[in-house]
Amino acid sequence: MLQRQIGLLYILLFFWLAACGSPPAPTPDAEIVPEAVIAPDTEIAPDTEIAPDIEIEKDIEISQDIEVEQNTEIVPDAETAPPPKIEQDAEIEAEADPLVQGKLIYDEHCASCHGFNGEGQPNWQVPDDKGVYPAPPHDNSGHTWHHPDAQLRQIVARGGASPASGMPGFADKLTKEEIILSLEYIKTFWGEEERAFQKERTLQTGG
Numbered sequence: 757m758l759q760r761q762i763g764l765l766y767i768l769l770f771f772w773l774a775a776c777g778s779p780p781a782p783t784p785d786a787e788i789v790p791e792a793v794i795a796p797d798t799e800i801a802p803d804t805e806i807a808p809d810i811e812i813e814k815d816i817e818i819s820q821d822i823e824v825e826q827n828t829e830i831v832p833d834a835e836t837a838p839p840p841k842i843e844q845d846a847e848i849e850a851e852a853d854p855l856v857q858g859k860l861i862y863d864e865h866c867a868s869c870h871g872f873n874g875e876g877q878p879n880w881q882v883p884d885d886k887g888v889y890p891a892p893p894h895d896n897s898g899h900t901w902h903h904p905d906a907q908l909r910q911i912v913a914r915g916g917a918s919p920a921s922g923m924p925g926f927a928d929k930l931t932k933e934e935i936i937l938s939l940e941y942i943k944t945f946w947g948e949e950e951r952a953f954q955k956e957r958t959l960q961t962g963g
């Protein structure tokens with residue numbers, strides 16, 4: 757009888773142990789599961805909280821980028837914009853200067869024969885085989901400063917008086933203003949005395 761009771765106890769102990777052995781495993785699992793469920797929730801919560809922070813930071817970074825881009829755009833504009841304005845101003849001033857205009861006309865239409873400094877062609881007083889004179893100088897060594905303005909304008913517009921003249925007429929190429937400008941530039945080749953003399957001749961002849 758006692759043996760059966762002990763045997764029953766063993767059996768009970770076995771089941772108890774067996775029961776104790778297996779339940780502890782599910783129990784922690786069941787405990788881990790809720791924790792795992794809670795954990796993601798608490799993790800998601802901070803994530804969603806961090807996420808807007810990150811987005812705000814990105815927004816701040818983007819807005820800073822935009823500010824930087826605007827700044828870099830303003831800086832080159834400030835550096836590049838004024839020089840062209842100055843150049844344009846210089847060009848406008850240069851164009852407005854009658855002597856600069858006169859030089860441009862002279863260099864293009866007259867210098868090939870009369871020289872860039874009005875030095876003329878060599879042996880300008882000696883005609884060639886056909887009786888054509890080389891281009892004379894326009895500086896102090898020539899005769900240009902002997903003539904009044906009206907006569908000089910006439911020579912340039914109509915060309916040399918003689919049919920054998922090597923001086924072409926410019927009436928069809930240059931306006932009266934352009935001819936005057938080229939002659940005003942020629943006057944810069946003269947000395948003070950030559951300028952005064954030519955001015956007096958112009959006043960005496962009425963033009």
Ligand code: HEC
Pocket residue numbers: 861862865866867868869870889890891892898899900901903908911912916917918921922923924926938939
């Ligand atoms: C193809 C060459 C040539 C070109 C280009 C030329 N000339 Fe002449 N020029 C001459 C020659 C040659 C004479 C001398 C005329 C003569 O012997 O009849 C002369 C004479 C003159 C004279 C008279 C000088 C004097 O002492 O009486 C003036 C002024 C003159 N040229 C101005 C100009 C101007 C201004 C231009 C440009 C707009 C010009 N020439 C372009 C060849 C040229």
